[in-house]
Amino acid sequence: MSEILAFYIAHEVPLLIFVLGVVTYLTRIGGYLVLSRFENIPTPVQAALEAVPAAVITTIVVPPALSAGLAEITTMVVAGLACFRLQPILVIVLGLAVLVALRQMGL
Amino acid sequence: MSGASTSNNKQVLKSEWMDGFRDLLVVMMPILTFGIMFGAASSAAGYSIGVSVWSSAAIFAGASQFVFLEVFKEGIPGWSVVLAVFAVNFRHILYSAAIANKVRDFNKWQKAFGFFLLTDLQFAVTENRFSNFKGKRKITPSYYFGFGIFSYALWVIGTVVGAVFGSLIEDPALIGLDFVLPIYFLSILMGFRKRERFFPVVLVSGIVSLIVKNTLGAPWHISLGALAGIAAAVIFSMIYPSKPMVIEDEEEETTLV
Secondary structure, three states: OHHHHHHHHHOHHHHHHHHHHHHHHHHHHHHHHOHHHOOOOOHHHHHHHHHHHHHHHHHHHHHHHHHOOHHHHHHHHHHHHHOOOOOHHHHHHHHHHHHHHHHHOOO | OOOOOHHHHHHHHHHHHHHHHHHHHHHHHHHHHHHHHHHHHHHHOOOOHHHHHHHHHHHOOHHHHHHHHHHOOOOOOHHHHHHHHHHHOHHHHHHHHHHHHHOOOOOHHHHHHHHHOOOHHHHHHHHHHHHHOOOOOOOOHHHHHHHHHHHHHHHHHHHHHHHHHHHHOOOHHHHOHHHHHHHHHHHHHHHOOOOOOHHHHHHHHHHHHHHHHHOOOOOHHHHHHHHHHHHHHHHHHHHOOOOOOEEEOOOOEEEOO
């Protein structure tokens, strides 16, 4: 048992990544295995399922963005507005350009 | 197809592969660029090239891999990373339910491997092809894997390039690499903005996660903040009854139920 624990501690990052791969795979095959068997999904369950990704990503975005400096917060506002017009990949490129420029100006 | 000759079959098979590859060409640059960005961000976070590439090869999901970089830090337990990745990938459950009847003719192993490759893009092109043929032509394994295997290869290659590039940069902050994750997640988040109840969910999750982060601390702000947002969605759906469920993608809207 302690050998297993020692093995885990020694290889924590690759093993955790493997587990994350398994979890991702389970979500990718899960709908086929489970959800497609149901004919109708109750409305509150639908609402909950639909809300999950946006809810989680918000908790990952908001606290670090608001605790950062002025340059970072400005970048997030610009990037957020750019999302209405641009593809995600272009939003990221634009965001990084704005951030680097603002930092150069000493913000 | 049963009446066709063998050579005819081969030709059809080849053109199915080519169709998959052709559809991939359109999105080749974004896949490569995202792969490079992940590799560079992973290097900037202090991971070796091997670990970064292993992440792309084993997970093959940009959002999951970026969540790992953002959430897994000193003192954060592994289970909370697993939970966050599971939740971020929830949309895949809807994809796989929607795609189920389009890959019914795949054999057991093709299904097992096919669902591993079910990214947002794979879902979008498969749904798009199916609706282009109005359901008259099936999605073949050749088409599906023609797109999927090449996109997997591009993702891994991009990661190698980005990781090598990132490991050469002494100060990641100089080109903003330290802040690529929040911008990336913001762009993903905004992609959901047309969904019903988007704003109440974001508002409630955002406020609760801020409060929890400053009281209980990490990693609880993720799970509790998300639960609050989900609860808000359920309550809103009861007050304002919704339309049938739709899954968003760039190409079209697909009705699931």
